[in-house]
Amino acid sequence: MTTTVSVTPESDRDRPRPPGAGRPEGRPRWFGALLLRLHFYAGLLVGPFILVAAVSGALYALTPAIEQGVYRHELRAPVTDTQLTLAEQTEIARSHIGDAAATPSAVRPAPEPGDTTRIMFADEGLGESESRAVFVDPGTGEVRGDLTVYGTSGALPLRAWLDQLHRNLHLGDVGRLYSELAASWLGIVAVAGLGLWIRRIRRSGTKKDFVRPGRGRTGYRRLFTWHTSVGIWVLLGALFLSATGITWSQHAGSNVDTLRAAFDWSTPGVDARLPGGGTEQGAADGDGDGDSGNGSGSGGEHAGHGTAEPGTAEPGAGGAADPALLDAVLATAEAVNINTGLVEITPPAEPGTAWVVQEIQRSYPTEVDAVAVDPGTMQVLHRVDFAEFPLAAKLARWGIDAHMGSLFGLPNQLVLFLLAGGIATMVVLGYLMWWKRRPTREPRPLAGTPPRRGVLRGAPWWGIAAVLGVAVALGWWLPLVGWTLAGFVVADVLVGLLRRPGRGAVSPGRPG
Numbered sequence: 001m002t003t004t005v006s007v008t009p010e011s012d013r014d015r016p017r018p019p020g021a022g023r024p025e026g027r028p029r030w031f032g033a034l035l036l037r038l039h040f041y042a043g044l045l046v047g048p049f050i051l052v053a054a055v056s057g058a059l060y061a062l063t064p065a066i067e068q069g070v071y072r073h074e075l076r077a078p079v080t081d082t083q084l085t086l087a088e089q090t091e092i093a094r095s096h097i098g099d100a101a102a103t104p105s106a107v108r109p110a111p112e113p114g115d116t117t118r119i120m121f122a123d124e125g126l127g128e129s130e131s132r133a134v135f136v137d138p139g140t141g142e143v144r145g146d147l148t149v150y151g152t153s154g155a156l157p158l159r160a161w162l163d164q165l166h167r168n169l170h171l172g173d174v175g176r177l178y179s180e181l182a183a184s185w186l187g188i189v190a191v192a193g194l195g196l197w198i199r200r201i202r203r204s205g206t207k208k209d210f211v212r213p214g215r216g217r218t219g220y221r222r223l224f225t226w227h228t229s230v231g232i233w234v235l236l237g238a239l240f241l242s243a244t245g246i247t248w249s250q251h252a253g254s255n256v257d258t259l260r261a262a263f264d265w266s267t268p269g270v271d272a273r274l275p276g277g278g279t280e281q282g283a284a285d286g287d288g289d290g291d292s293g294n295g296s297g298s299g300g301e302h303a304g305h306g307t308a309e310p311g312t313a314e315p316g317a318g319g320a321a322d323p324a325l326l327d328a329v330l331a332t333a334e335a336v337n338i339n340t341g342l343v344e345i346t347p348p349a350e351p352g353t354a355w356v357v358q359e360i361q362r363s364y365p366t367e368v369d370a371v372a373v374d375p376g377t378m379q380v381l382h383r384v385d386f387a388e389f390p391l392a393a394k395l396a397r398w399g400i401d402a403h404m405g406s407l408f409g410l411p412n413q414l415v416l417f418l419l420a421g422g423i424a425t426m427v428v429l430g431y432l433m434w435w436k437r438r439p440t441r442e443p444r445p446l447a448g449t450p451p452r453r454g455v456l457r458g459a460p461w462w463g464i465a466a467v468l469g470v471a472v473a474l475g476w477w478l479p480l481v482g483w484t485l486a487g488f489v490v491a492d493v494l495v496g497l498l499r500r501p502g503r504g505a506v507s508p509g510r511p512g
Contacts, residue, residue: 053182056166058420074145111341180249187242265392333357
């Protein structure tokens with residue numbers, strides 16, 4: 001008896017099969033083909049946005065450490081045995097800016113010996129979330145620097161510039177659409193890629209090539225094994241960055257706020273109203289997200305990465321905001337629940353409101369307690385303790401801080417750098433694979449052709465209903481995904497119509 005063995009060429013092993021190939025009639029492999037088509041088109045069309053976000057995010061991740069060297073003169077001062085009061089340091093900062101009557105918008109005492117005190121002022125010429133910071137040596141009173149700082153994280157000019165590049169390409173609200181597209185589609189592309197990975201590894205005889213680059217491969221197969229193995233290692237990190245990044249977005253972010261409010265997951269904020277009048281002034285960790293684009297008030301988890309903070313508001317006039325009260329206000333707060341060196345003191349933003357003292361230590365263990373202090377009686381009116389936050393609010397705080405690289409310090413920043421670099425590598429490898437897959441016969445297209453169309457034709461009714469349901473849910477929850485997904489479908493249908501027999505050429509071996 002003669003046995004015939006069919007050998008599939010290596011170069012064809014990972015080419016998409018026609019729907020239904022190798023399966024009983026009526027049971028086509030429609031879902032895998034759909035995932036492949038979604039992964040292909042999303043990666044191809046949204047890849048540039050993800051690439052820019054990954055590269056700028058990788059650079060941003062390292063800036064907290066870099067700025068400690070670049071701005072060492074402003075941030076550090078010789079350790080001395082003397083210590084000026086906050087009121088005295090504020091007077092020095094007032095003299096430096098040439099306005100003896102100016103009330104600081106916020107004051108950050110030197111957190112450790114050898115650090116400088118940061119006294120911030122509002123300035124009409126600055127942008128949203130920006131303040132003019134005067135750095136004062138708390139021992140000698142020397143002015144060590146005068147810089148523009150950004151957000152609750154106190155980002156200095158280098159980090160602030162990279163933050164805006166990552167967030168909106170320095171194009172304002174219009175530019176923020178790019179980062180929302182990147183954050184929204186990153187998770188979808190990652191999930192689709194996971195589905196393809198599971199599908200291929202179940203059929204493959206060399207499963208190790210799916211968790212490490214295959215040795216001895218060349219051409220497309222070499223790129224494919226690198227793309228697959230790198231992708232599985234960065235998967236969880238990509239999903240984390242996508243989920244936390246969405247909370248900063250203009251459109252999807254409002255849906256996140258609505259969900260948190262519906263389930264009472266909002267972050268508690270300190271009530272700074274004085275008895276008998278005034279309006280509520282949220283602390284820097286209050287419920288609002290300010291300039292995060294979610295339509296909320298100042299502060300919030302996102303303060304420091306493109307978010308307005310209480311310190312950027314113009315403080316109210318009068319004795320209630322007298323900088324001479326700074327030391328007494330801080331002492332009152334320290335007697336209650338302020339027990340970390342990283343503190344921001346905010347004068348009353350308007351008549352009828354209190355001073356707010358807020359911990360701003362975003363590294364673990366997180367210290368973001370806050371108190372409101374009556375300027376007349378030096379009594380604590382309200383306090384907020386992180387230990388009493390709802391679990392969802394704590395998770396949101398930790399997630400945002402991990403995304404920004406502040407939760408675990410330098411190790412956190414290095415992991416983010418490697419993760420962002422891996423995502424950028426995935427995008428580049430995807431484009432190289434697309435280029436390698438271009439047909440070599442004439443007529444030769446400029447680049448690779450997409451997977452086969454019509455993958456839903458063989459799907460059962462419930463499969464089509466499920467796909468449509470997921471698409472509608474994604475479109476509602478992630479509006480930019482909905483709009484772009486609809487655009488992809490319309491463009492794909494039009495291309496299919498134009499490439500019908502008699503209307504245009506069809507690539508060899510690729511049905512239109």
